[in-house]
Amino acid sequence: MIGLxxxxxxxxxxxxxxxxxxFRGLSALVRNQLNHDPLSGQYFVFINRRKTQMKMLYFSRTxxxxxxxxxxxGQFQVRPSASGQRALTLADLQLLIDGIEVEKSRQFKRFSAA
Structure with a gap:
């Protein structure tokens, strides 16, 4: 996996x-369809109609x-959402890339010093 x-x-x-x-087409989608700034340093993941290809766009310092x-x-397991986008955690992204679909999960609260 890439270092995120x-x-x-x-x-x-x-x-x-x-x-x-x-680069230009996907950054335009980020700005116009997802309503985010493509220069923000956030990661944006896109999947094709057949769910066999994935692209991730992000902006680094350079x-x-x-x-x-x-x-x-096989296919990437992506469910549609009403807003057209969904926030992912790093673990969710890794599962998506590896082709693992979690039907039902429960995450327990953990101690956090922050």
Missing amino acids: DSQARIWLCTEPTDMRKS GYCLWAKRLER
Whole structure:
């Protein structure tokens, strides 16, 4: 997995995305469809209609970065949402990339010094 900050905000676009889009096209989707600033340092994940390809766009200090994955078999498990986007945790993103779908989970409260 790529080195993501555990405190990073990750957004999944639940609407199908044209995977021919690159830096400019995906950053326009972030700004116009998801209503976020693509230069904010947040991570934006897009999946195609067949759910076999994924792209993640983010802005580092020196420019845009684009990460892509194409599945040879199977599909990414993404459920549509009314808003067209869903916030993910780093663990959720890792499960999505690895093809693991959690039907029902319960997260217990943990002590936090913050």
